[in-house]
Amino acid sequence: MNDIKQRIIKSLSLFLLVTATSNVLADTKIQLTGELQKWHAISLTFDGPETPEDAEYNPFVNYRLNVEFTHKTSGKSYTVPGYFAADGDAANTGATAGNKWRVNFSADELGTWDWRATFRKGRFVAVSNKDLTGAAAGFMDNQTGSFEIKATDKSYPDFRQRGRLEYINQPYLRFAQTGEYFIKAGPDAPENLLSYVDFDGTFHNDGHKDELVKTWQAHEKDWNKGDPTWQKGKGKALIGALNYLSEKGMNSISFLTLNIIGDDQNVFPYVDYDTLDRMDISKLAQWNIVFTHAQKKGLFLHFKTAEVENQGLLDNGGLGLQRQLYYRELIARFGHHLALNWNMGEENGEWVPNHKSMPQSTIQRLAMAKYFHNNDPYNHHVVIHNGNDYSDLTGNDSYYTGASVQTSRKDFSQVHGAVKRLREWPLINGRPFAVSVDEPGDAQNSLVPDSVDPKHDNARKNGLWGALTAGAWGTEWYFGYAHPHSDLTAQDWRSRDLFWDQAKYALDFFKIAGVPYHKGKNLDNLSNGHWVLGEEGQFYIVFVKDASKEAKLNIYFGKADYSVQWYNPRLGGELQTGTVKKVTVTQNRTSYKKYERHDLGAPPSDKNQDWVVLVKRK
Incomplete structure (x- = not known):
């Protein structure tokens, strides 16, 4: 009985009906929905002008809802863009018309938050930054309210337990709540993840590569009772696919949100393939159900907003009406999620x-x-993917915070050097790039299915550990087009099941190592041909591709003992002891000597295999 009461109380907290007073229209009803907890998604839904998606007076272009949220004690303030939500439940009803206008917010402080809405009407007002006070549209304009935020009750891997993932002028991203740093691993494929039969939209049968629309049927068995669906049971297979990745220990997914004239041509936010200024409201609401579940399962969202083929589709590549509207809608509908980055172009x-x-x-x-x-209230990580290099993006006029790296060799041998180069660039604007390797390997092969290569030795050694020991904050894995379950055709992530294990072992290592890896830099020069990430005088992570070749390390002078432990990147598990348990630096620095050279010994077994050696100051 107590459980029933608790559920009733929780349900009431999820749906509050608030009466606010407007200077223009009195007694307007406002729905405040969501768990009123720190880091949780909270939505304000207003009664605004009644309109359809295809109204002659474009509702996406000619209205602008913004809500300013201010924390009463700290004074912290966020101006969050809102959006047209049709009937307010379009994911389930498929509605294309209505009078509901919504804003999504995630609070990062406990206590009282005040809010104030502004609503404007006028030609192209959605992409204008001017106040346009003479263009007030009535309805919710100038309405105010407040709510109380309590602590979250969520647990790992739900990102709401860890808070917003932030770029903080370091090469690694950090969670605002827990202060822990993040290393990502997961699939970069299929890039057309959102080309899914259960989403609303015209893309199923518009004549643009309709054969590539996915069912994700192989993962329907991974859907669990209580997981979300829409329209009486749709979405189970894709939700199940997210469950599978999370259960394998992966923490990232990647997807295009616009591939008109691209490789797939089935993913776009619009009502149809040829319209670039009207959004498909029900489809976008269904996307948000998927993104919300991904965040609950601890899956980072890599938004790839364009690809090479369509980089000039909107405004010939410029920042006009079409592109600004596209970006505003992405921020308004999805920017409240906690762990994501915006990729400006693949x-x-x-x-x-x-x-x-x-x-x-x-x-x-x-x-x-x-x-x-200027417009994302949460200042999420912003990256771009190399076609051109990044050398024009490091000046004082650049607001990029990272690089999304692609390489082109089948054996992944470019990865380590590519990350080292970017991590060593001069900090012209004081913001070091956080570097991730999001398409290692070549176009034809890259991460092949387990059936082709169950060991994935090159992917593990050169791609995965090559990236991490060079200072990357994560990896994502492209599926080559020359094999089944390719970048466009994949809809069963079990095709690489054995590799996800190896990627998880890498994530596990950085959890159990107990070192501040975010302070690490590449220190290859201190070893005899092995790859090293470390902080001099504190810790060294040495990746040994072939343990039959002795591992030596120059350790920075300063009398100290260092433990030496080995980790198996092929099988995971605990740290192990090899033939050398510790090394002792016996001298302090002199004017002409900085380092003392030490033999790290041999691993506990499999001396012809790859190992990770953790050398840590006691």
């Missing part, structure tokens, strides 16, 4: 012989990042 720039659309220039590349800097 394989971006002028670098292929026959571009399908206008390649973007440096000015345009910089403008995209600046838009998110």
Whole structure:
């Protein structure tokens, strides 16, 4: 009986009906929904103008809802963009019309938050930053209210337990609540993850590569009772796929949100393939159900907003009406999620012989990042994927905070050097790039299915550990087009099941190592050909590709003992003891000597295999 009472109380807290007073329209009813807890998604839904998606007076372009949320004690303030939500339940009803206008917010402080809404009407007002006080549209304009935020009751891996993932002028991202740093691992494929038969929209049968629309049927068995669905049971297979990845210990997914004239051509936020200024409200609401579940399962969201083929689709690559509207809608509908980054373009720039659309220039590349800097209230991590290199994006006029790296060799041998180069770039604007390797390998092969290569030795050694020991904050894995379950056709993540184990072992290592790896830099020069990430005089993570080759390490002078432990990257498990348990630095630094060379011994077994050696100051 107590359980029933608790559920009733919780349900009441999820749906509050608030009466606010407007200077223009009195007694307007406002729905405040969501668990009123720190880091949780809270939505304010207002009664606004009644309109359909296809109204002659475009509801996406000619209205603008913003809500300012201010913490009463700290004074911290966020201005959050809102959006047209049709009937308020379009994910389930499929509605294309209504009078509901919504804003999503995630509070990062306990206590009282006050809010104030502004609503404007006018030609192109959605992409204007001007106040336009003479263009008030009535309805919810100037309405105010408040709510109380309590501590979250969620647990790991739910990101609400850890807080928002933030770029803090370091090469690694950090959770605001727990202060822990994050290393990601997961699939980069399929890039058309959202090309899914259970989503609403015209893409199923519009004549644009309809055969690539996915069912994700192999993962329907992974859906669990109580997991979300929409429209009386739709979505189970894709939700199940997310469950599978989370249960394998992965913590990241990647997807395009716009691939018109791209490789797949089935993913776009719009009502149809040829319309670039009207959103498909029910489809986007269904996307949000998927993204919300991913965050609960501890899966980072890598939003890839464009690909090389369509970088010039919107405004010829510029920052006009179409692009600003697209970005505003992404921020408004999905920016409240805690762990994500915005990728401005996959394989971006002028670098292929026959571009399908206008390649973007440096000015345009910089403008995209600046838009998110100015308009994303949470300042999520902003990256771009290399087609062109990143050398034009490091100046004082750049708001990029990271690089999304692609390489092109089948054996992944470029990965380590690519990350080292970017981590060592001069900090022209004081913001070091947080570097992730999101497409290691070549286009044809990259991470092949287990049936082709069950050991994945090169992927593990050169791709995974090559990236991490060079200072990358994570990896994502592209599926080559020359094999089944490719970047476009994959809809069964079990095709790489054995590799997800190896990626999880890498994540496990950084949890059990007990070192501040976020302070680490590449220190290859201190070893005899092995890869090293470390903080001099404190810890060294040495990746030994072949343990038959002795491992030696130059350790920074300063009298101290260091433990020596070995970790098996192929099988995971605990740290183990090899033939050398500890090394002792016996001297202090002199004017002409800085290092003392030490033999790290041999691993406890499998002396011809790869191992990770953790050398840590006691």
